Amino acid sequence: MLKERPFIIGHMPDLITPLSRYLPLIPNSVAGQWLAQFESVPQDKKWILDPFGSSPSLVVEAARSGFRILVTANNPISRFLIEMLSSPPSMSDFRSSLAALASSPRGSERLENHIRNLYHIRCLECGAEIEVDAFLWERNATLPYACIYSCDQCSFQGERDLSLDVAKFASEFSSSSLHHARALERVASRDDPDRIFVEEALAVYSPRAIYILFILINKLDGLHLTTNQHRALQALLLSACENATAMWGYPTQRERPRQLAIPPRFRENNIWKTMESAIDLWASPGSSIPVSIWPELVGEDNGVCIYEGPLRDLINLKQKSDHHLPQIQAILTAIPRPNQAFWTLSALWAGWLWGREAVGPFKSVLRRRPL
Numbered sequence: 303m304l305k306e307r308p309f310i311i312g313h314m315p316d317l318i319t320p321l322s323r324y325l326p327l328i329p330n331s332v333a334g335q336w337l338a339q340f341e342s343v344p345q346d347k348k349w350i351l352d353p354f355g356s357s358p359s360l361v362v363e364a365a366r367s368g369f370r371i372l373v374t375a376n377n378p379i380s381r382f383l384i385e386m387l388s389s390p391p392s393m394s395d396f397r398s399s400l401a402a403l404a405s406s407p408r409g410s411e412r413l414e415n416h417i418r419n420l421y422h423i424r425c426l427e428c429g430a431e432i433e434v435d436a437f438l439w440e441r442n443a444t445l446p447y448a449c450i451y452s453c454d455q456c457s458f459q460g461e462r463d464l465s466l467d468v469a470k471f472a473s474e475f476s477s478s479s480l481h482h483a484r485a486l487e488r489v490a491s492r493d494d495p496d497r498i499f500v501e502e503a504l505a506v507y508s509p510r511a512i513y514i515l516f517i518l519i520n521k522l523d524g525l526h527l528t529t530n531q532h533r534a535l536q537a538l539l540l541s542a543c544e545n546a547t548a549m550w551g552y553p554t555q556r557e558r559p560r561q562l563a564i565p566p567r568f569r570e571n572n573i574w575k576t577m578e579s580a581i582d583l584w585a586s587p588g589s590s591i592p593v594s595i596w597p598e599l600v601g602e603d604n605g606v607c608i609y610e611g612p613l614r615d616l617i618n619l620k621q622k623s624d625h626h627l628p629q630i631q632a633i634l635t636a637i638p639r640p641n642q643a644f645w646t647l648s649a650l651w652a653g654w655l656w657g658r659e660a661v662g663p664f665k666s667v668l669r670r671r672p673l
């Protein structure tokens with residue numbers, strides 16, 4: 303007879319978190335229940351280590367349970383997720399930063415209008431001008447075959463096949479090889495041997511997606527934003543980068559892609575709409591917890607200390623006595639999923655959002671072949 307359950311039961315989160323389809327699925331409250339055994343440890347000794355940093359929500363839950371957690375995060379996107387989950391900007395920071403982006407100029411237009419117009423067609427039922435939620439494509443096709451939208455005028459809602467004329471119109475936009483070149487250049491310079499891998503990874507983005515993403519990313523540093531508004535806008539642009547890939551199968555399934563592959567039928571999401579709906583994913587009502595970047599340690603209560611390098615460097619530091627590392631009580635981690643898609647896209651997105659310097663040695667993931 304089983305006397306005791308040999309594992310801790312948590313509960314799956316209700317909310318999908320940003321980029322969650324690429325991250326380990328860890329039930330909520332498992333970390334907190336397991337850490338309860340260290341309750342009697344003096345507060346100043348409550349240090350734990352996460353050597354992989356592959357689950358930002360696990361890191362944050364451990365810190366919220368009253369611990370200081372040293373987390374090794376070599377991936378700049380994972381670091382950003384950990385920082386954002388620990389200390390999210392407010393809902394108003396997200397809304398105001400998106401509003402500032404929306405009203406910035408693009409030629410003689412508002413930027414928001416310029417981008418939304420790329421998704422405008424006539425309703426296939428009543429002829430009113432509508433904005434699609436997504437175009438639907440077959441892999442390798444030159445035109446979309448259908449679209450998804452709702453029309454206020456005739457109340458149509460759902461999927462409609464596109465006529466040839468409308469499909470041609472929908473595939474026309476201001477294509478620019480300049481944006482494609484910039485998308486490459488932000489990650490790997492012209493003489494970089496890894497450039498070919500960046501080029502391969504770019505294949506999961508349509509020319510329209512790259513055109514739009516780079517209009518948005520180019521605006522990021524020109525807006526007058528507070529620090530938290532700037533962080534909020536980076537988060538929304540990261541969601542835009544995620545949603546703009548062609549890796550969204552149709553009909554919609556709960557996919558957890560591990561490789562950079564375009565499904566036989568896929569959604570080309572309306573990028574502006576995905577940024578609007580990403581606000582609810584990023585803005586968290588929970589209180590902030592302190593975050594520091596090693597060698598700065600977080601204060602005495604609880605918090606997250608991020609080591610911005612690979613685990614082997616941390617181990618080397620540990621062996622040198624001249625570097626102060628806290629005494630670790632326990633190791634708590636989510637074993638990373640082999641996920642070439644997430645690693646490669648992380649290198650792309652980090653380069654796009656923060657430039658080549660930010661990608662740094664992490665760019666070596668581009669050379670690894672799919673597992």
Ligand SMILES: [Zn+2]
Pocket residue numbers: 425426427428429430453454455456457458
């Ligand atoms: Zn209509």
